[in-house]
Amino acid sequence: MAEDVGRRRMQQQQQEDERLKAAAAAVEEGVGKRKRKRGRVELRRIEDRTSRQVRFSKRRSGLFKKAFELSVLCDAEVALVVFSPAGRLYEFVSSDTSVEQIFGRCKDIPDTVIDDLNIAARDPRGYCNIQFDLNEQPAPESVSELNSFAQMALELDVKEMSMAELTRFEEIVTEALAAVKSIRIMKVAELTQTEARLKRDPQKKGDNWSGQESGKE
Amino acid sequence: MAEDVGRRRMQQQQQEDERLKAAAAAVEEGVGKRKRKRGRVELRRIEDRTSRQVRFSKRRSGLFKKAFELSVLCDAEVALVVFSPAGRLYEFVSSDTSVEQIFGRCKDIPDTVIDDLNIAARDPRGYCNIQFDLNEQPAPESVSELNSFAQMALELDVKEMSMAELTRFEEIVTEALAAVKSIRIMKVAELTQTEARLKRDPQKKGDNWSGQESGKE
DNA sequence: GACTATTTATAAGT
DNA sequence: ACTTATAAATAGTC
Numbered sequence: 192m193a194e195d196v197g198r199r200r201m202q203q204q205q206q207e208d209e210r211l212k213a214a215a216a217a218v219e220e221g222v223g224k225r226k227r228k229r230g231r232v233e234l235r236r237i238e239d240r241t242s243r244q245v246r247f248s249k250r251r252s253g254l255f256k257k258a259f260e261l262s263v264l265c266d267a268e269v270a271l272v273v274f275s276p277a278g279r280l281y282e283f284v285s286s287d288t289s290v291e292q293i294f295g296r297c298k299d300i301p302d303t304v305i306d307d308l309n310i311a312a313r314d315p316r317g318y319c320n321i322q323f324d325l326n327e328q329p330a331p332e333s334v335s336e337l338n339s340f341a342q343m344a345l346e347l348d349v350k351e352m353s354m355a356e357l358t359r360f361e362e363i364v365t366e367a368l369a370a371v372k373s374i375r376i377m378k379v380a381e382l383t384q385t386e387a388r389l390k391r392d393p394q395k396k397g398d399n400w401s402g403q404e405s406g407k408e
Numbered sequence: 409m410a411e412d413v414g415r416r417r418m419q420q421q422q423q424e425d426e427r428l429k430a431a432a433a434a435v436e437e438g439v440g441k442r443k444r445k446r447g448r449v450e451l452r453r454i455e456d457r458t459s460r461q462v463r464f465s466k467r468r469s470g471l472f473k474k475a476f477e478l479s480v481l482c483d484a485e486v487a488l489v490v491f492s493p494a495g496r497l498y499e500f501v502s503s504d505t506s507v508e509q510i511f512g513r514c515k516d517i518p519d520t521v522i523d524d525l526n527i528a529a530r531d532p533r534g535y536c537n538i539q540f541d542l543n544e545q546p547a548p549e550s551v552s553e554l555n556s557f558a559q560m561a562l563e564l565d566v567k568e569m570s571m572a573e574l575t576r577f578e579e580i581v582t583e584a585l586a587a588v589k590s591i592r593i594m595k596v597a598e599l600t601q602t603e604a605r606l607k608r609d610p611q612k613k614g615d616n617w618s619g620q621e622s623g624k625e
Numbered sequence: 626g627a628c629t630a631t632t633t634a635t636a637a638g639t
Numbered sequence: 640a641c642t643t644a645t646a647a648a649t650a651g652t653c
Contacts, residue, residue: 229650230631237481246650247482253648254478257471257634261490265464266453268491271475272510276483293489296497446636447645463636470634474648626653633648639641 247275255283268293464492472500485510 237243251273262269262285269285270293284290454460468490479486479502486502487510501510 228631232481232650234477234480236483243482247478247484249649250474250478250482254471254474257467257474258488260451261464261467261471263451264449264454265460265467266493267464270489272487273478274485274510293491296491445645449636466635
């Protein structure tokens with residue numbers, strides 16, 4: 192998926208350049224008067240309240256529409272639940288089944304199955320205990336030197352910050368986390384696609400698309 | 409002018425008509441030798457197996473992507489579960505929540521309104537939409553040089569990471585966020601205490617519309 | 626709530 | 640797979 196995007200991006204080199212230049216200019220001149228092109232969005236929490244609410248409405252309807260289409264076109268079971276920040280609940284379930292039933296099935300499925308082709312995760316990660324003292328950092332695991340440094344830098348600096356800075360910084364870290372998540376999810380999606388071809392077909396009849404894999408990546 | 413507007417609407421209407429006619433024709437004449445225009449799809453189960461599988465993959469990716477974006481952009485909780493016809497499970501849960509948690513919340517909310525597409529909402533409002541791009545990292549805002557560097561470091565490096573690294577890194581960022589939050593909370597508590605005597609309302613962090621929406625529209 | 630300009634998603638084609 | 644043509648989604652506006 193990311194590769195597809197990459198290709199497309201190459202095609203749109205011109206546009207990209209244009210955008211990057213604009214962004215660079217905006218940074219230099221200070222944020223503010225820059226107006227985004229229509230239809231283009233950064234992957235981060237929308238700051239403006241009104242805008243965020245409007246977008247939520249539009250995007251929510253689009254998401255549900257897509258979910259519905261997937262269920263119909265591909266004969267898949269789909270369950271979708273969305274809570275607005277205000278706590279309102281919106282849900283969609285493809286067939287006659289209920290959300291309870293579909294979610295229930297998730298729990299019943301053993302790890303082996305889930306592990307194989309699942310896109311996202313109920314992995315143990317992501318639950319943060321705010322137990323540690325800042326002076327006593329958890330040992331900076333070696334993901335890469337850069338990352339370790341970045342993390343230390345963040346946390347050390349944090350102690351010196353004003354409220355405003357803190358608030359802003361929290362936003363930044365939140366955004367960074369969002370970016371990381373998105374990338375990971377896309378990678379998972381990629382892998383899932385790749386592995387799909389290697390997966391045996393439980394109920395094959397006639398032609399099978401999974402039988403024609405020509406190696407893995 | 410009004411005529412222009414009318415013209416546009418007519419064009420749209422034509423598209424709709426065309427589509428509907430095509431669908432109707434397909435039904436009456438049976439399955440087809442008919443070649444659809446690119447990008448155009450009838451809302452019905454795809455008969456061709458290969459095609460169905462291919463589109464399932466693509467659309468599934470798109471759906472999850474959008475679900476993720478909605479959660480990030482609009483700060484909403486999202487749970488999405490998809491079963492392929494083969495019975496494989498794909499799921500996505502927005503943040504630190506689990507499917508079970510979100511599901512649990514569903515049960516607690518009584519009144520349900522179901523619309524045309526099987527979409528249920530606890531709110532009279534309609535539905536909505538979403539979309540996003542992975543290659544587009546959030547712009548590095550400058551809070552301090554250190555922070556900017558850290559953030560950029562994070563995001564740049566992230567693109568090169570393996571899955572294992574990504575997972576680990578996500579964990580680190582999550583922890584960092586937790587740390588920042590804890591610090592901010594402590595500071596808020598301090599300030600609140602201090603200023604409580606002055607009977608002043610120091611700062612509000614919220615631009616969370618969940619807090620401001622008291623229920624009506 | 627509707628309109629238009631753009632971007633994104635994606636059905637077909639190679 | 641990779642590319643291209645089209646449709647759909649949607650951000651910015653009024």
